[in-house]
Amino acid sequence: SPAPGATPAPGVTPAPGPVPELFSWEFATDPYPAYAWLREHAPVHRTELPSGVEAWLVTRYADARQALADQRLSKNPAHHDEPAHAKGKTGIPGERKAELMTHLLNIDPPDHTRLRRLVSKAFTPRTVAEFAPRVQELTDQLIDGFLERGEADLIHDFAFPLPIYAICDLLGVPREDQDDFRDWAGMMIRHGGGPRGGVARSVKKMRGYLVELIHRKRENLGDDLISGLIRASDHGEHLTENEAAAMAFILLFAGFETTVNLIGNGVYSLLRNPGERERLQASLAAGERGLLETGVEELLRHDGPVEVATWRFATEDLVIGGERIAAGDPVLVVLAAADRDPDRFDEPDVLDLSRRDNQHLGYGHGIHYCLGAPLARLEGQTAIATLLRRLPDLRLAADPADLRWRGGLIMRGLRTLPVEFTSR
């Protein structure tokens, strides 16, 4: 039987040489050689995903950017012409958990426009800026928790809890309930495409909790984001209770594993690039922020958390990069491949924290551009700057070859990041 990724579609010119193995263990560890091959030989490539679904992978920057903004590509999985054998096990987001389906990442205009306008009234750059001291406090508390040990697993002890506590605080989930979220989120991140039962139970519990919280807040509005969502209105229109629950859920979900991986992949990249890390440390010591800001953007471009999480479905026959895509076909824009395209970025494989002209696609592009980008930047910058400042001799405590990656179609990040440092 053909290797995964080697299924040529009718009408596609076969690429020279063997198609690299996609979605294997080696691929999760370092997908960039396979992406380079695809960009070069099969920039719009039809392949069979591990779930059995056939989808197109778009890997060149110019095609990717255009596809992200193409309104003929829908985010609504109802447009998927799904083969019967794969029904129910495609891993396509939103296929299960129907109650939480009406969220931004699964809908198109005009519903998307309405919901995005409403949430944007509650979740503004100002909301995020005012939240900065709390993110700093959370970051310091987490570091305090392992400072004396002289070693830590930066995923488990730091990158994982920080975004979950941050988003819970922002939403207005009471502190005493936040560890439940940590458990549910842990279940989802560990088993993301794995055993269905536990994940489905966690999603169900989270939804039940959110619906109940929305009920309670309605009685007693505060200045948190859930109250903001309830209050937000546009021409007299409000979010329904179900829409508010779905919105809270997507804020948690979209803002969680992404940020874990931004911090995890980012710190790892800095540890592997000592020159860049020293440059950043010196700049922070001099009280500057410029290199931190461009640096976090570069870390996102260079080894971003979102690999492919950009499902779209063709609503009509169309052409991308010269390939004919049929109505109903899934299209996956491979952000991580586009962001290493040498036609767009000089020396794309080099990490250059002061890179200029860095219009990467890590946060997407077009109407679905990441709503949480200001929060992600705040968390990423605070986490990285504080780690380098408080643990100046931070070093990797494992052979890079032994590190395991959580790979897959959606996100790419380290399972663990063992480090050591001089304890104080």
Ligand code: HEM
């Ligand atoms: C959308 C990346 C953090 C909330 C997106 C998209 C990308 C992305 C690529 C577009 C997906 C598409 O077009 O199909 C990231 C990265 C993050 C991050 C790399 C961290 C480093 C966050 C955070 C939040 C968030 C912290 C919220 C708290 C959202 C929402 C959408 C979205 C709600 C959907 C927007 C829409 O459809 O209109 N994100 N994200 N993200 N993100 Fe993020």
